[in-house]
Each structure stands twice: as C-alpha cells, then as structure tokens.
Amino acid sequence: MLRFPYSDGNKEAKRPVVLLAKTDMKDIVVSKVTSVEQKGKYDIAIDDWQKAGLLFPSVIRVDKLATLSKHKIIRNLGILDESLKSMVRFVLKPVIRLVE
16 A cells, blocks of 8 residues: 555546566655446456455556656555466556557
C-alpha cells in the first residue's frame, strides 16, 4: 500500500500496488491495483486476492505504472503467487516496448 498519484499529478490516493522493480536506493517502479472492475487489455484479475492481502477482489492495471519514492510506501499487504507474477511479466512486455 502506498500513496499513488492521480494521472494529473495533483492528488494522491492510498492504494495497493504491485512492486515491479527497485530502481536504485530511493525509487521503486509499481503497477496500480484497483478493486474497480476492469476489462482492459493489460488488466490481470487477482484470483486469490485475500492471500495477496487485499480487502476486495482486485485487478492489476499493468499499464498504469509509476516510478515513486520508497518514502510513499505505507505498508506491505501480501505477496503474489508465482503464476500471477509470471502473468504480470508476460503482460508487461508489450507495455514497455520502445516507441519507434
């Protein structure tokens, strides 16, 4: 759980995220998690949402990425199982391809 910025950059909301990378001593790269039902191309349902430490059925929005300070972290909620981690890696690949 951390303080995730809105896309306009003016506000933040406490929300669960998936930690994708630790970029250096100060920053992390995360993907947004939401309980709002989503059916986008880059959305992954978290079937075992309770084991992941979530309060509601949730979706990883793999295309909603942010590089943020580690200081925005509020607490660790839980972990994703290996099959879900693999799915995130698979769906993330086309999201981060270089723009020509």
